[in-house]
Amino acid sequence: MTKPAVAIVGAGKVGTAFGVGLARAGYEVLGVAGRTPEAAERLACRLYCAATTHPEEITQTAGLVFITTPDRVIGEVAGQIAARGGFVSGQVVLHASGALPAEVLAPARAAGAVVGSLHPLQAFAGTEADIEALCGCYFALEGDAAAMTVAERVVRDLGGVPFRLAPGSKPLYHAAACVASNYLVALVDLAARMCEACGLARQQAVQALLPLLAGTVGNIGRLGVPAALTGPISRGDIPTLAAHLQAMAGFPAWKAVYTSLGHYTVDVALAQGRITAAEAAAMRKLLQEAQVQ
Structure with a gap:
């Protein structure tokens, strides 16, 4: 399959990663459209292509158009280009x-294009590491069949792994990504605050937690889930669980997060097979009582 010429609409973090990644994979990038001339020119200079603030100037001759704008304006931008x-x-x-x-790209479909979405399951921070992270990244795809064929080829050319989503599942898929990435940051913030209450400085607390996080992620990679689960709930250690809850008596917001996650962790521990149904019931009772105190 011949690689189509590409137009990038949106010169932010994702547009930059895709544009540079595609160029390195042998795709011709015809141009970059940005919200401001400066943004478009910044990326276009890297790709040796045209820069514009009028997307239709570069999309008309492209075989493949990537719209990498913020979510809230994707439909609006597609409508403007179509008009x-x-x-x-x-x-x-x-x-x-x-x-x-x-379906947010309906204006493009009405013009005779085939449409789809291609989402990298990765967090982009606006650094050079974003480009390297595309290799080995998993990409969620959905949309028209003809668009999916091209999208799968693009993902493989970027060194990624494509997978297709069930129809209508996009919001739930995105929620899963938020839990794994965004909420992880929030949990580290919570753990760091708890460590601060124990006398650690903020940055010291974060740095102390990083090896634990890396070890846990490594265990998940090696052992999978639920086998990688460790800690008091995984071994039915009710006295330690009770001590945790008592220590958080003066921190109701922390305890609310702890108990909610604890209930779910009991289910994971049961699936792991290291606790009995009676131990699970006792831990659930303890967590439930702590929630209403």
Whole structure:
């Protein structure tokens, strides 16, 4: 399959990672459209291509259009490009949102393009590491069948692994990604605050937790879930669990998070097979009582 010429609409973190990654994979990037001339030119200089604030100027001749704008404006941008004749029949138009379905690109489909979404299951921080992270990254795909064929080829050319989502599942998929990534940051913040209450400085607390986090992620990679679960709930250690809850008596917000996660962790521990049903029931009772105190 011949690699199509590409237009990038959106010159932020994701657009930059995709643009540079695609160029390195041998795709011709025709141009970059950004919200401001400066943003477009910054990425275009790296790709040796045209820069514009009018997307339709670069999308008309592209075989593949990536819309990598913020989620809230993807539909609006697609509508503007369509109204200005920027989409053509036979074109493939993809957006990179994890939350929105391909249907948000309906204006492109109405112009004869095939549409889809291609979301990298990765956190982008706006650094060079973002580009390297595309290799080995898993990408969630959904949309028109013809668009998916092209999207799968693009993902493999980037060194990634494509997988298709069930119809209508995009919001739940994105929620899963938020739990694994965004909420992990929130949990580290909570753990660091708890360590601060024990006398550690904020930065010291975060640094102390990092090896534990890395070890846990490593165990998940080696052993899988639920086998990687450790800690008091995994071994039915009710006295330690009770001591934790008592220590958080003066911190109701912390205890609320701890007990909610504890209930779910009991289910994981049961699946692991290291605790009995009676131990699980006793821990659930303890957690439930702590929630109402």
